[in-house]
Amino acid sequence: MTRVFTSETSNETPHVIAAKWALRHEDGPLRAEEQHAFEQWIAADATHALAWEDVNWALDAPARHAASPELLDIRSAALTARAVEPRRSPRYLAVLASVAAATIIALLASPLVPDNPTPGGQMGASPEQNGAVYRTAIGERSSITLPDGSVVTLDTDSELHVDFNGHRRGLNLVRGQALFEVAKATRPFVVNARGRMITALGTRFNVRIDGPKVRVALLHGLVRVDAAMQPTGKGKSARMPETVMRAGEIMEASDTRQSVAVAPNVEQAASWKTGQLVFNDTPLASAVAEINRYTVQPIAIADVAVENYRISGVFRSADPRQFAVSMTEILPVRVHFREDGTAVLRARTP
Known part of the structure; x- marks a missing residue:
């Protein structure tokens, strides 16, 4: 049966509806019609997106602060309620919504709050940073x-x-x-x-x-x-x-x-943060273009014939010279360094 939770069909608050959607997500992938209904609900009002954020943030809190007995007790209460009410009665949904709200309040009142206010307690950008x-x-x-x-x-x-x-x-x-x-x-x-x-x-x-x-x-x-x-x-x-x-x-x-x-x-999309570039069966031309984003001495490919050679591996973005040398070890190419230090890749001849 397709579940559709909307504010228009009940007097429930956005947080209660968000809690229902959280339960549905825990059951497994949403069906196409459910996904569409969920996206429509999220997009309908800014308060829905904030409620969804609140509920997920609250339910994930024990994972972020595993050392806090109070938060673990709150999460445990929710899981106990779920075991008692396998069919997820309205009472259980109320428990979950209450758990989410209680966790939010507990975190906002505790030193575990991840918001880092600027001096003076202001959450707005400081004058020297806003517009920076x-x-x-x-x-x-x-x-x-x-x-x-x-x-x-x-x-x-x-x-x-x-x-x-x-x-x-x-x-x-x-x-x-x-x-x-x-x-x-x-x-x-x-x-x-x-x-x-x-x-x-x-x-x-x-x-x-x-x-x-x-x-x-x-x-x-x-x-x-x-x-x-x-x-x-x-x-x-x-x-x-x-x-x-x-x-x-x-x-x-x-x-x-x-x-x-x-x-x-x-996660590979953010591997650059640690100075690594990950290639999976990537054309050489594309890999070289990515490496060249990190250097003022870009690697050149002299032979069009080698552009489609495929490479896989993890390489340092800060060392284009070593990348060029590595290509000679895994591909039938050779490298020539110009007087200015620029690497040029060519097809290896017999």
């Missing part, structure tokens, strides 16, 4: 702690603008790539990347701008990608649908299309 612009040079990475406690790691040759206000925590990724680790707060956390508005619902996600394309990899939680205007010809445009992404998914979007797919190794 952060840039990284080629080959550089930088970690930024935002006023709400969220952490942004900027990749090579990237630019980020901070625009916090009383209504939302806004960021604009102008170019490059960034990993966002979002702290719990009541205001939405929104990243603008080439017109795509990515709203975090308590999560960890990676955003990359690659020419006209935007790539979002969701490592944990949920994000909502708001609609963008799609040109249809003759000076007209149409609105592309909103997308709610779940952990393990990658979305690729351009001005004319977008697609979402499950990635078996989504």
Whole structure:
């Protein structure tokens, strides 16, 4: 039977409905019609997204703070209620909603709160940081702690603008790539990347701008990608649908299309944070292009014939010279270093 939980069909609060959806997610993958109903509910009102974030954050709290007996007791009470009420009666749903609310209150009242307010207790951006612009040079990475406690790691040759206000925590990724680790707060956390508005619902996600394309990899939680205007010809445009992404998914979007797919190794999308680049059966030309993002002496490929050779492995982004040498060990290519140190890859001749 398809479960559809909406505010319109009952007097239940968004937190109670979010708790019901949390239970349904625990049962396993949603059916297509359920997924559609869930996404519609999330997108219908900003309070729904915040309620979903609250419930998941609350239920995950013991995992984050395993040493806290109080939080473990709360989680234990929820699990006990679930065992007693296998059919999930209204009483059990009320218990779960109460558990979520109790956990939220407990955390907000305790020193475990992950929100890191600025001096004076203000949750808004500090004057010296709001409106700030952060840039990284080629080959550089930088970690930024935002006023709400969220952490942004900027990749090579990237630019980020901070625009916090009383209504939302806004960021604009102008170019490059960034990993966002979002702290719990009541205001939405929104990243603008080439017109795509990515709203975090308590999560960890990676955003990359690659020419006209935007790539979002969701490592944990949920994000909502708001609609963008799609040109249809003759000076007209149409609105592309909103997308709610779940952990393990990658979305690729351009001005004319977008697609979402499950990635078996989504964590690899953020491997650059530790200075590693992971290639899985990747064309040599694509791997070289990725390495070249991290160096002012880009590797060159002299023979078109070798561009489609495939490589797999883990390589250091900060050492393009070693990458070029490694290619001679795993592929039928040779490397020549010019006087300026630039590596040139050619087909190996007999």
